Structures are given as structure tokens and as C-alpha cells.
Amino acid sequence: MRIKKSIAISESGFMFNPITGESFTVNPIGFEIIQMINDGLESAQIIETICKKYQIDPQTFDKDLTDFTGMLDNHHLSQHHDQEEA
Amino acid sequence: MEKLRYERPIIRRLDSEMPNKFGMRTDYRPTTQIDGVPVKSLIDKFGSPLFVISEKVLRSQYRKARKAFTTRYPKVQFAWSYKTNYISAVCNVFHQEGSWAEVVSGFEFQKALGNGVKGSKIIFNGPDKSEEDLEMAIQHNALIHIDHLEELYTLTELAERHNTKPRVAIRVNMDTGVYPMWDRFGFNYENGQAWDALNKILHSGRLELVGLHCHIGTFMLSAQAYAVAAGKLAELAIGVQRKFNHTIKYIDMGGGFTSRNTLKGAYLPGTDTNPSFDDYAEAITTALLNADFSSEFLPTLVLETGRALVDDAGYILGTVISNKRSSKGKRITIVDIGVNLMFTSFWYDHKVTPAQEFTQYTEDTTLNGPLCMNIDVLRESVSLPLLNKGDNIVVHSVGAYNMTQWMQFITLRPAVVMIDNDGNPHIIREKENLNSVNGQERIPNHLDHFEL
Numbered sequence: 001m002r003i004k005k006s007i008a009i010s011e012s013g014f015m016f017n018p019i020t021g022e023s024f025t026v027n028p029i030g031f032e033i034i035q036m037i038n039d040g041l042e043s044a045q046i047i048e049t050i051c052k053k054y055q056i057d058p059q060t061f062d063k064d065l066t067d068f069t070g071m072l073d074n075h076h077l078s079q080h081h082d083q084e085e086a
Numbered sequence: 087m088e089k090l091r092y093e094r095p096i097i098r099r100l101d102s103e104m105p106n107k108f109g110m111r112t113d114y115r116p117t118t119q120i121d122g123v124p125v126k127s128l129i130d131k132f133g134s135p136l137f138v139i140s141e142k143v144l145r146s147q148y149r150k151a152r153k154a155f156t157t158r159y160p161k162v163q164f165a166w167s168y169k170t171n172y173i174s175a176v177c178n179v180f181h182q183e184g185s186w187a188e189v190v191s192g193f194e195f196q197k198a199l200g201n202g203v204k205g206s207k208i209i210f211n212g213p214d215k216s217e218e219d220l221e222m223a224i225q226h227n228a229l230i231h232i233d234h235l236e237e238l239y240t241l242t243e244l245a246e247r248h249n250t251k252p253r254v255a256i257r258v259n260m261d262t263g264v265y266p267m268w269d270r271f272g273f274n275y276e277n278g279q280a281w282d283a284l285n286k287i288l289h290s291g292r293l294e295l296v297g298l299h300c301h302i303g304t305f306m307l308s309a310q311a312y313a314v315a316a317g318k319l320a321e322l323a324i325g326v327q328r329k330f331n332h333t334i335k336y337i338d339m340g341g342g343f344t345s346r347n348t349l350k351g352a353y354l355p356g357t358d359t360n361p362s363f364d365d366y367a368e369a370i371t372t373a374l375l376n377a378d379f380s381s382e383f384l385p386t387l388v389l390e391t392g393r394a395l396v397d398d399a400g401y402i403l404g405t406v407i408s409n410k411r412s413s414k415g416k417r418i419t420i421v422d423i424g425v426n427l428m429f430t431s432f433w434y435d436h437k438v439t440p441a442q443e444f445t446q447y448t449e450d451t452t453l454n455g456p457l458c459m460n461i462d463v464l465r466e467s468v469s470l471p472l473l474n475k476g477d478n479i480v481v482h483s484v485g486a487y488n489m490t491q492w493m494q495f496i497t498l499r500p501a502v503v504m505i506d507n508d509g510n511p512h513i514i515r516e517k518e519n520l521n522s523v524n525g526q527e528r529i530p531n532h533l534d535h536f537e538l
Contacts, residue, residue, distance in 0.1 A: 015097075023100040027447040027472070030095035056092040060475060067411060068095040074415055075099065 001069065001078050003038055017077065024075060029054070033068060037078070093472050094409070096449055117401075117439045117480040122509040125403055125441040125478055133517060134405040134478070135423045137502040139485060141179055143399035145507070148183045151343075151395060154363035158371040161386040165209050167341050168194040170392025170486045171400075175504050175514035177201050180395070188390040192219035199226065209338070209390070211257070211299070213237075213271065220244055224252045231255045231299045231338070233272055238283060238293075245292045255297030255338065256283045260318050262311035268303050275318050284322070288330045295332065297388070298322055301340035305349065305393070305433075309361040312339060313369035320377030323385060338388035339370055345397030347434040347483045356434075363394070393486035400485020402428065403441065406477045407456060417451045419473055423481065424455030424462050426493040427500070430484060431464045438464070441478035444471035457496055489515075494523060 003009070008016040013031040015024040026034065029050070036046045046065060051058050072078040118125055121140050128136060148164070155162045165188035166180035172194060177187070178201055187198035190212030198208050205226020213233040215223070220241055223230050232238050232254055245252055257272025258280045273279035287295050298319045302311055316339060323334035343366055348356035374387060404423035412418055425431050438453060451470045455462040464481070473479070492499055498518035503511045 024097050025100060026097045027093060027095060027445065029093055030097055033095050053090060054092040055089045061092075064094040064409075067409075068097065070411075071097050071415070075097065077097075 001037060001073075001080050002040075003034055003072070003077060004079055007077050009034060015077065017075075020076070022075070024077070030068060033065065034072075037069075091443075092474065093445055093447070094474060096447055096472060098447075098449065115439065116443055117441055117482075118443075120401055120480075121505045123505055123511055125480060128503065128511060129403055129405065129478055131511070132501050132503055132513065134403060135427060135500045136403045137427075137484070137489060137500060137515075138401045138403060138511075139173075139176060139396075139502065139504045139514070140399045140401075141504055141506050144176065144179045144396060145183060147395045147399060148180060148185070151363045151389075151391060152183075154367035155371065155387065155389065158367050159374065159387050161384065163336070163386055163388050165207075165338075165388055165390050166395075167390050167392030168198060169490055170341075171396045171489050172197055173489055173502060173515050174201050175512070176396065176485075176489075188392075192216060192222065195219065195222060195226075195228070209388070211301070211390075217244070220252075221248075224248060224250055227253065229253050229255060229297065231257050231272075231297075232283065232287075233257050235283070235286075238286060242290055242292045251292065251294045253296045254287065254293045255295070255299045255336075256280060256287070257299045257301065258319060258322065260300065260302070260315060262302050262314040262318075264303060264306070264308055264311045266303075268301065271301050272299070275322070280322060281325075284326060288326070288332060295326070295334070297336040297338055297385075298334055299338040299340060299388075301390075302342060304342045305344050305347075306342045307344065307349075307360065309365040309369040312366055313373040315339065316370045316373035317377065320374055320379065324378050327383060333383050334385050336386040336388050337374065338390065341390040341392050341394075343391045343394035345393050345483055345486060347397060347430070347436065350433060350435055352435075397483045397486040400483065400488070402481045402484050402488070404479050404481065406473045406475055406479065408475060409473070412452065417449045418454055419451050419470065420454045420456060421464070421479060422456050423464060423479075424457040424495070425459075425464065426455075426457060426495040427488060428455075428464060428481065428484060429488055429491040429493075430486070434483075435465060435468070436484065437482040438468060438470065439480050439482070440471055440473060441480050447472055494518065498522060 006018055013026040033046060047058050047061055050061055120138055121142055165186040166177055168189045186207040187203045188209040189195045189198050205228045208228040210223045210228050211231045215237060217240060224244060230252055241252060258275050259269045259272050260275035261267055273283045287293050300315050300319060302315045319337045326332050326334055344360035346357045402423055404421045407420045407422055410418040448469045448471055451468055453465040453468055455464055501513055501517040502515040504514045505511050
């Protein structure tokens, strides 16, 4: 998956969808994950990177990552590589 | 390199179309300690969930209430409401401060006696007093508050049988201008039932009428209702003096004062809106002092306030079990505190704070307990910082009713700890064990064996 190209993301974690006019905020770790997604990292790589940096086990973070990417999808901010941008 | 503290990732939509007059930021700060004792150490030592009571807050609340009344009225007596919290250590804090006992059952009566309260300083309320209960109360010279005519007749009969004159008051209900009107306790003022009961007592001469009592409601958000009630009881007392030349020694205003909790559905927080002890004291004492009592016959003012004294001294500590999402995408956090322990979660939006540091990020969360029941909801919607599995939370102002109305369901009830004035924690009620439940059970012989 990747974040849609039309979504504006600031370094402070503020996101804006110009298509719908909706604004979002993410916390610092959420911002890190979005950057990793945009850099093309797969889930396994994201899990490895975060678990090296933070006090968290891979199983718990895997669950949180799935939840987070699910919410990105739910808010129509992400798309899968084979999808056209809406 | 030391790893950084983890916070789970969140994304939150900014809803600008629904402005919040209180601002975006919640005022939550972590509650890392209670009276100087770290929350984590309490959970490590005594387990989770855990009820914690601050002796310091119990005493300061009592002294605050007492001061509010004694600075305004010359004769004041508090009576600790056992039903609000009858753990003996809690009761004894109030007895040490000078409170009598106010009980509503034979069980509570025996508990008060067991705590060392003299029978003559026990007020016996409640609609269900058995003949044995009444005999016990007569034997200990307690103050019996008569709830209905059946009780009055039983008491008269017992007085004859034992050739004694029990000390009694009648419970009076009335319209104080609030809704709902509590008219199930005692005799009604407006329709003449109260006078009917007084006439029966004073003409019979079998009982010694010493007081008048009312219990006008619970969590009363209007202090003025007490002024109305005090005025009506004063009128009855003066009427008794005129008609029978009989002096009513005390007027008991019951309980019902609020704590700092916020009632469900309230728009503003209870800390900002609920009346203070001074508000109640001003209303009640002004009404009594302005009544036509001469100084000689000014009755003692008895107060049975329970919740307002104990609620804010009680906390329950818990632990996060899991985070989930509802079908609609809402955050659900499951903790190990169920509604079976927190009966008052059906009444209040309890304040909940994490017990560890957190960032400014919050999520609208439904806080569920661990029971296998859909009604197990501690907070339907609360803006909480991001909690991880194993994190601890502190629920505030749970000292009233939870430790008397809690249910043993699915699992065993937790320990209760009191932190003394010097910051030392003491277990005041042990955590239950399997024998607490199985010890009461009996298995008939034919059900003793089975093969699977």
C-alpha cells in the first residue's frame, strides 16, 4: 500500500485531503509509519524497524499496525499499488 | 541504546464543524500516585483491580462538612451511613471523628455494634425491620426511625411485651419542589399521614418520640430542597410542642448530598456544578433557625450524609487488557474493572485517568470491563490518551456504594486498601478466594459424583 499522492502531509503530522476537504492529525509514531509506507517498506520491515527503536514486541505492534493501516484505508487516505487513485 | 517508550500509532480526523466550547485539549494528567504511594507499587503488591481509600480524604471531607454545619448551627450530630460503605475500617474513621452510626438493616446494626458503637448512638432506618431486628434495637436503646404503620404497630406491641418505651422518630416524606419526589420512605407530610402517625404515637404513650427524620432524595443538585424539607419538619416539631407539650429533640435531614461525580447526561462537570457542604448547610440551618423554635427547644440537627464524605476518597485501580475497534471504527479499550465492581458506572461518568505518563494525543474511547456481558461499559465515550496493554488506569470518586453493592460475578472481588495519614497502605478487606464462594455452598449426596 501507499499514501495517495493527492494527500498533503506536513512534518508535524497534519494531513489534508484536498478531494474531500478533510483534515487529519497523526501522532509521531504514526507519522514515522506513513513515511515508511511512502518509502515503500513492507509490513515486516516496518515492524522490524519500530520494534528495534521502541519498547514494543512484534506481535503487539503487528496488531497496532494493522489497526492503523486499516484506519488510513477507512479514511480513504491510502491505496494499494494495483489501485487507481480516486 | 535504550529503546524509546512506545505509543501506538493513531490517526484522528479533525472535526471543525462541531466546535467544543471546552476546547480541544482534555485536562487529563496522569495519576501516578495516591497520597504519595505510587499506583504501580499498589498494583504490584495487592493486584489489579484494586480499591484504594484515602484516610486523609475521609477525614478532611468529614471535617469540612462538620465545619460547614457547626459554624452555622449550635447542635449538630453526624451519623455515618453504613450502606454507603460499611467496611469496618472506613466506618471507624468516621466513628473516631465523632459520627454515630446510621443503619438500615439488622445486619448493619450488628456490624455497628461489632465496631464498638453503643446502641444508643445507632439510628435504625429502613423499611424492612424484622421483629428480631426491632427487639435488638429496643434492647440496645437505639433510635428507631419508623417507616410505616405496620412497623409502628409491631413496635407498640413489642414495647408492651417488654414493658419498655423505645426511642423513636418518624420518617417523613414530602414535596420539596424537586422531581422525582421521594414518597416511599415514611409518612407523607402534605396528605396528613405524618400527623396521623404522630398522633398515634403520642396518644398511645407506649413510645418515646424523640425525633423527626426525612430522606428527600439522592445526589440532590438543589440545596434549596433541603431548606423546604427542614422548614416542614420544623413546622411538625413546633406543632407537636403546641399540641402535646412534647419536645422533639432532633431533626434528622438524612443524606443525599452530592459528591464531585458527574451524573450521566449532565452537560457540565460535577466539580463545577454540584452544591458544596456550605450550600447545604446554609439552606438547612437557615430554615431551622428561622423557624419558631425558642432557644431552649432548638432541636439537634442530625445528618446522615454518606456519599459526599466517602465518594471522593475512593479510587479503583485497573489494568488494560486489550484495545479493539468497534464495527463502526470506534476505539474500544478493555480493562479488568467490570460494572460488577463499579455499580456507580450506571449513574456517573466517572473520571478516568491513566496511571503513567502520556502524550497529548487522545482517542474517543469506549471503556469496557472484562465481563461476558454487553452492559459491561464503564464509560460509553471518553477522550482518553493512548493506552497500551498492561497500562494502568485510575477511576476516581468510587468510594460510595461500590463496596456495598458490588457483585461477585464470574470472578472474585478484589482487595480494598486504605492509605493512612502517613502514607502507609493497609489491607482493610482481603481479596476473595475460591472458598469465599464455595464455602457457602452445599452439595446434596446424590449430586456428589458424576462420570464424564
